[in-house]
Amino acid sequence: MTQMNTRVLLARRPAAQLVAADFEVDTQPLGSVGEGQFMVKNTYLSLDAGFRQWMSEGSGDNYLSSMPIGEPVQSIIMGTVIESRHADFPEGSIVMGRTAWEQYSIADGSDFMSIIDPDPAVELHEYLCSLGPSGMTAYFGIMDIGEPKAGDLFVINAAAGGIGCIAGQIAKAEGCSTVGIAGGAAKCDWLQETLGYDQVIDYKSSETLEQQLQRVAPDGMDIVYDNVGGPMLGTMLGQLAENARVILCGAVSQYEREGGHEPVANMWELITKRAKAEGFMFSDYVDRYPEAINYITDMLKAGSMVSPVNWSEGIETTGQGFIDMLAGNNLGKCLVKL
Numbered sequence: 662m663t664q665m666n667t668r669v670l671l672a673r674r675p676a677a678q679l680v681a682a683d684f685e686v687d688t689q690p691l692g693s694v695g696e697g698q699f700m701v702k703n704t705y706l707s708l709d710a711g712f713r714q715w716m717s718e719g720s721g722d723n724y725l726s727s728m729p730i731g732e733p734v735q736s737i738i739m740g741t742v743i744e745s746r747h748a749d750f751p752e753g754s755i756v757m758g759r760t761a762w763e764q765y766s767i768a769d770g771s772d773f774m775s776i777i778d779p780d781p782a783v784e785l786h787e788y789l790c791s792l793g794p795s796g797m798t799a800y801f802g803i804m805d806i807g808e809p810k811a812g813d814l815f816v817i818n819a820a821a822g823g824i825g826c827i828a829g830q831i832a833k834a835e836g837c838s839t840v841g842i843a844g845g846a847a848k849c850d851w852l853q854e855t856l857g858y859d860q861v862i863d864y865k866s867s868e869t870l871e872q873q874l875q876r877v878a879p880d881g882m883d884i885v886y887d888n889v890g891g892p893m894l895g896t897m898l899g900q901l902a903e904n905a906r907v908i909l910c911g912a913v914s915q916y917e918r919e920g921g922h923e924p925v926a927n928m929w930e931l932i933t934k935r936a937k938a939e940g941f942m943f944s945d946y947v948d949r950y951p952e953a954i955n956y957i958t959d960m961l962k963a964g965s966m967v968s969p970v971n972w973s974e975g976i977e978t979t980g981q982g983f984i985d986m987l988a989g990n991n992l993g994k995c996l997v998k999l
């Protein structure tokens with residue numbers, strides 16, 4: 662019997678805000694594995710907010726091309742090699758890499774594909790969460806750009822999301838006092854109770870973000886971890902401490918904006934505060950992943966880090982799961998179990 666492969670396609674260019682009809686579930690016969698290729702049975706799909714950027718028309722840049730219409734949506738996946746004509750990826754290997762929202766992927770070893778050698782004391786899905794792209798992004802942003810020192814005030818937005826969960830706990834382990842920004846009172850309670858943030862800011866409350874920042878950081882913020890960009894970043898730049906470090910990780914408030922990214926206010930503050938702001942991509946650090954994996958694995962094993970997952974199940978749930986994540990309906994890292 663022909664083996665079938667269910668995938669989720671990008672059906673059309675989304676208007677500003679993603680809706681379910683932008684995706685289409687499609688089932689096709691599975692292709693065959695060519696020389697130098699291997700087939701992965703995907704176990705987990707990672708939902709990463711940043712991929713929204715490359716769903717839009719004309720969004721191709723030096724990092725990725727715009728996702729093609731009618732093709733499966735690009736995604737980081739984890740799975741098992743079930744057939745191989747590639748010497749470096751033998752059958753039975755557990756792999757992680759960038760393929761797509763699909764049950765089976767045919768890969769050639771490019772696109773961040775790597776073999777995972779899982780630590781039996783750690784749950785496998787962690788290699789897509791705290792020990793995967795989210796954890797690597799959190800760790801290198803903080804360590805290399807944030808340069809944390811004991812007593813620093815560390816403030817992060819999208820604090821309850823995939824990167825935010827891990828970053829807040831690393832900053833705290835480095836001796837920082839941590840402030841998490843998220844949307845909604847319940848989410849902010851969860852930040853404190855589950856993730857151990859010292860203080861929280863609900864950016865959707867009636868008190869403005871500016872007022873709340875002045876209250877939690879009267880002497881300014883030493884480290885800003887920015888996942889949101891746009892006006893929120895501008896407001897945060899207005900409350901920096903001297904010699905602050907601003908980690909430019911993402912701009913989730915801008916990905917669904919028609920007409921491109923907005924300008925950012927308060928850039929002048931970077932000058933008078935002798936601050937630095939630096940962007941990065943987690944993939945810049947491939948050679949140093951073992952350093953981050955060892956650091957985070959130690960925390961997981963010591964019970965000094967929690968790694969909450971917002972699960973959905975089944976390939977058909979993937980599109981809605983992604984929409985819900987952008988809307989902020991998630992607590993923790995969003996994963997789809999296949």
Ligand SMILES: NC(=O)c1ccc[n+]([C@@H]2O[C@H](COP(=O)([O-])OP(=O)(O)OC[C@H]3O[C@@H](n4cnc5c(N)ncnc54)[C@H](OP(=O)(O)O)[C@@H]3O)[C@@H](O)[C@H]2O)c1
Binds near residue numbers: 989
């Ligand atoms: N530089 C890198 O290498 C790299 C790698 C991976 C990801 N990233 C970036 O990291 C960020 C987080 O990604 P993630 O995958 O971990 O997603 P996530 O934080 O799990 O989910 C996105 C969250 O952003 C918040 N958000 C959405 N729209 C917002 C808005 N207009 N204003 C304020 N907050 C808003 C929502 O939470 P609340 O509104 O409830 O707070 C939502 O849950 C993204 O910007 C992504 O592009 C960068």
